Amino acid sequence: MTVRRAVSTVIALALALILAACAGLPTGGSVHVGKAIDEVEGPPDFSYVPNSPVRDATPQQIVEGFIAAGSGPRGNWKVAQEFLTTTFRQKWQPQAGVTVYAPGESSISSPAENELVFSVEPVATVDATGSYRPADPGRIPFTFSLVQERGQWRIAQAPDGIVLDANRFGSVFQSYDLSYFDRGWRTLIPDVRWFPSTNPATRITAALVSGSPSPWMAESVRSAFTGEVTLTQPSVPVQSGIAQISFDPSIRDLNRETLARMKTQLEASLAGAGILDVQMLVGDEPLDVTARTTRSTAVDARPLVLRDGAFGFLSGNDVEEVPGLGDALDEADPESVETDAARTTAAVRTGSGAILRVSSDGQRTEVDTRAGMTAPTVDTFGYIWTVPEDQPGEVVAYAPDGTARKIPAGWVGATEVAAMRVSRDGARVAALVRSGGQWAVWVAGIIRDESGSVPTSLGQPLPVATLGGRGVDLSWIDGATIAVVYVDGQQRVVREQTVGGQGTEVRGPDGVVAVAGGNQSGSVFLLTDDGSLYAQRGSWQILASDVSVLADQQGLPG
Known part of the structure; x- marks a missing residue:
């Protein structure tokens, strides 16, 4: 999830480290927590300071030390570079990516003289842009060639990038949301990236201003940063929670709407790094720019249900009915609903x-007559999306006027689909x-026509x-998180999955048939096959019984 660091939390952590230090300093171990070294003024960052190579270390110790030094991003992985020959230091690219492997799932071998192979069972990879992707199964070998330089073994050849176990990765790297607009410039869309937690404001700003959206969603979003302006300094100073971002003078040629969109993206993206405000500068002169107001994607925090013939929000034991839809839905005998x-x-x-398409004026229209359909889903433009369970490639979006638009390829590569939202x-x-005999969560960007509304x-x-x-x-729980229910043997498992990141799992109640997300982690509701409605309150607690339908929401009115 996106990191939100309050200043008070950082101060408390700093005090805890200082007090712990009074009891004595650690004298052993390959990696230890060192004093924070800030690259720019701002909230302090805390990072690992790995050990440098020891004198007369063996080739295996050099490789193992180099791998461990991947936990120290300071100075472009300065400590890791100490394990390399003088020549290879100029070639090795630590920021090319990260291979994340399962803790304890590594081995080292020596297939040839002066050559070592470090093999891991991968969990995920992170590319040079910070995009996270689950790894395919199968061990990955990393080959290292070593030579002696001034009487000491050093690495003369190694793959670009670093290798970290999953536990260390979660301490060295954090996830941050780069914010882009939808095609209509109305709503912000998060694009989750993973960066070292040292000086995140600089990394986020560079990725947003000089980079581009992740390829899978590039045609579904827009950015005010299109390469017309550049940053004039590589770092982003932070003073009193305000990020000061310096641009080249050409930014003055842009219209006020473009500047407002830029500031909107910057403010939303940097909020995850604890930044309170953004100041856009040309030289030392601030630009007079006000961020735009964007459409919220929050939903009502209460569960939306059909219970005893009443469709509405559950408040205690009562159902606060949704005007118009209640009567129409009750007569439709619904099994699943999304509003x-x-x-x-x-x-x-x-x-x-x-x-069916059911309207608040009481109209009910059958939109898809195919058999074996998954639960339908409705988008922001009123298109109802459908797909048969055994035909993942046959996705159709039905316009409000009933026009059917076949979505080419659909979920190409899949053999079955259980749900779509x-x-x-x-x-x-x-x-x-x-796909390939394995159940998975897939996400795709929706590409629309020039009007920005018709899906193509x-x-x-x-x-x-x-x-x-x-x-x-x-x-969907929020813009970057999905709640998933699956069956593992006889157990129901509830997974909260970050799109472009990691997931967490807990056991769910028996017989779960539906899930509805709220607005934040832990805000999901579950419906079981006996009509029991559950919410997570530390453990799963029953909110109501005799619930016929747990509905999904697409947002709030207004």
Whole structure:
């Protein structure tokens, strides 16, 4: 999840480290926590300071020390470079990427003289832009060639990038949301990236200003930064929580709307690094820019249910009905429901498997007559998306006027799909799919026409997570997180998965058939096959019984 560091938390951590130091300093171990070294003024960062090579170390000790030094990003991995020959230091590119491996799943061998192979069972990879991707199964070998330089073994050849076990990776790197706009410039879309936690403001700003969106969503989002302006200094100073970002003078030629969009993206992206405000500068002169207001994708925090014929939000033992939709839905015999943000349209699958568009004026229209359909989902423009469980490539989006738009390729590469949900921003869609005999979570960008509303295709699907059993249901929690339910043996497992990051799992109640996300981690609701509604309050607690449908929401009215 995106890192939100409060200053008070950092100060408390600093005090704890100082007090711990009074009890004595560690004298052993290959890696230890050292004093923070700030590159620019701002909230202090805390990072590992790995050990330098020891004199007369063996080739294996040099390779193992080099791997351990991947935990020290200071000075462009300065300590790790000490394990390299003088010549190879000029060639090695530590920022080329990260291979994250399962703790304890590594080995080292020597297939030839002066050559060592470090093999790992990968968990994920992070590329040079900070994009995280689950790794394919199978061990990865890293080959190192060593020579003696001034009587000491040093590495003369090694792959670019660093290698970290999953535990150390979570301490050295943190996730941050780069913020982009949807195609209509209305809503911010997070693009999760992983950077070393030292001086994150500089890394985030460089990625946003000089980089581009992740390829899988590039055609579904927009950025105000299109290469027309550049940064005039590599670092971003932070004073009293305000990031000071210096641009070249050409930024003055841009119109006020573009500048406002730039500041909006910068403020949202840097908020995850604890930045309170952004000051855009040309030289020493601040630009007079005000960020834009964007559309919220929050939903009502209460569960939206159909219970005893009443459709609405559960408040205690009562249901606060949604005007108009309640009567129409009760008569439709719904099995699954998703409402648009205005709560005037619902995408419905009935008990007989029919797919309906239900309106708050009481109209019910059958939109898809194919058999074996997954639960439908409605996007921000009123399109109802459908796909048959056994035909993942046959995705269709139905316009409010009933026009069917076939989405080319659909979930290409999948053999089965259990659930599909459009994100609340309307720019992405997630699915539970089976591919290669394995159940997984995939996400794709939604590509729309020039008007920005009509869906035309999906981008290349991004595998987000591999599951330990058959998928049951999924729901968006926020712009970067999906709640997933799957079956592992006889158990239901609930997984919160970051799109472009890691996931966490807990055991769910028996018989879960539906999940609905709220607005933050831990805010999911579950419905079981006996009509029990659960919420996570430390453990799973029953909120109500006799619930017929747990509905998904696409947002709030307004």
